[in-house]
Amino acid sequence: MNKLTSMALGLMLAAGNAAAASYGEQLEGFPMPYPLQHFTFSSQQQSLSMGYMDVKPVGNANGHVVVLMHGKNFCGATWESTLRALSQQGYRVIAPDQIGFCTSTKPANYQYSFQQLANNTHQLLQHLGVKKAIVIGHSTGGMLATRYALMYPQQTEKLVMVNPIGLEDWKAKGAPWRSVDDWYQRELKLSAEGIKKYEQQTYYSGQWKPEYDKWVDMLAGLNSGPGHKKVAWNSALIYDMIYTQPVYYELPDLRVPTTLFIGTADTTAIGSDIATPEVKAQLGHYEVLGKEAAKRIPHAHLVEFDGMGHAPQMEAPEKFHQALIEDLATLK
Structure with missing residues (x-):
């Protein structure tokens, strides 16, 4: 075997191992960027465990606490660069995994609602002695962060949404309903190849960088592991929650300082994959949705990242974090 053939074989074996x-079931084996802790509590007549990272400030603390809420196809770990950037600025940063996700319990039965997840998070913060926090939510985490701010305005110092889904009501626009059983069958079929294809198209504006691979590995490895069926079932229940529980209509009710960070090339919309071409054409226009949402939220501030996709904090972390730190600096 010549050297070139040996190298090629090595690359193929490495690719096979990665795939x-x-x-x-709770993401055991995945290398976390910071020490993982667990909060055990009772909810819906069962004991549940919520994984979280609690990153202390580097150097002088500025007195502010940030809570990072992950999206549907994300985990607390995917906030890695944001955890680092904010802690270096003196923030205490807490990144929980919601029940049903990542390092947290996957219940056999659970009535998912954004209110329940917000309450779970509130219990965690009470357990950690946090009385007030800056709440930052990305994607589905943006819907959750909005619900949290609506339920606990006195405990929310500021709300930040990063390409939140739910800036429109997909059902009202004609996106078709899926049963939980249909969602479950869909989730059972997830693969690394399918995840990468979707993320490249939607999250990163058609581009790809090697550093994105580990997030595909994380999600695909969780879905293909020993908890495969539990992970898929909870994912199905969560998708049903997202589709049936819009926060869109309550955006005008927000009473906390709010900033929207929007990658304008994002096209994320629940149900668009099975919608008719006519309906799909109406969904997921973030270059419009961000501006419309900023008008509906009292005194909201809008920051747009032209040409970026669903995850600007991962697509262009330095640019995103500079804008975020400047925005948070306006707090006293």
């Missing part, structure tokens, strides 16, 4: 990654 075959498998993690435990």
Whole structure:
């Protein structure tokens, strides 16, 4: 075997090993960027465990606490660069995994609602002695952060939404309903190849960088691991929650300082994959949705990232974090 053939074989084996990654039901085996802790509490007549990272400020603390809320296809770990950037600025940063996700319990039965997840998070913060926090939510986490701010305005110092989904009501626009059983069958079929294709198109504006691979590995490994069916079932229940529980109509009710960070090339919309071409053409126009949402939220501030996709904090972390730190600096 010549050197070139040997190198090629080595690359193929490495690719095969990456594709075959498998993690435990609570993401056991995945390398976390910061120490993982667990909060055990009772909810809906069962004991649940919520994984979280609590990153202390580097150097002098500025007295502010930031809570990072992940999206549907994300985990607390995907906030890695944001955890680092904010802690270096003196913030205490807490990144929980919501029940049903990542390092947290996957219940056999759970009535998912954004209110329930917000309450779970509030219990975690009470447990950690946090009385007030800056709440930053990305994607589905933006819907959750909005619900949290509506339920706990006195405990929300500021609301920041990063390409939140739910800036429109997909159902009202004609996006078709899926049963939980249909969602479950869909989730059972998730693969690393399918995840990468979707993320490249939607999250990163058609581009791809090697540093994105580990997030595909994380999600694919969780879905293909020993908790495969539990992970898929909870994912199905969560998708039903997202589709049936819009926060869109309550955006005008927000009473906390709010900033929207929007990658304008984003096209994320629940149900668009099975919608008719006519309906799909109406969904997911973030270059419009961000501006419309900013007008509906009292005194909201809008920051747009032209040409970026669903995850600007991962697509252009330095640019995003500079804008975020400047925005948070306006707090006293």
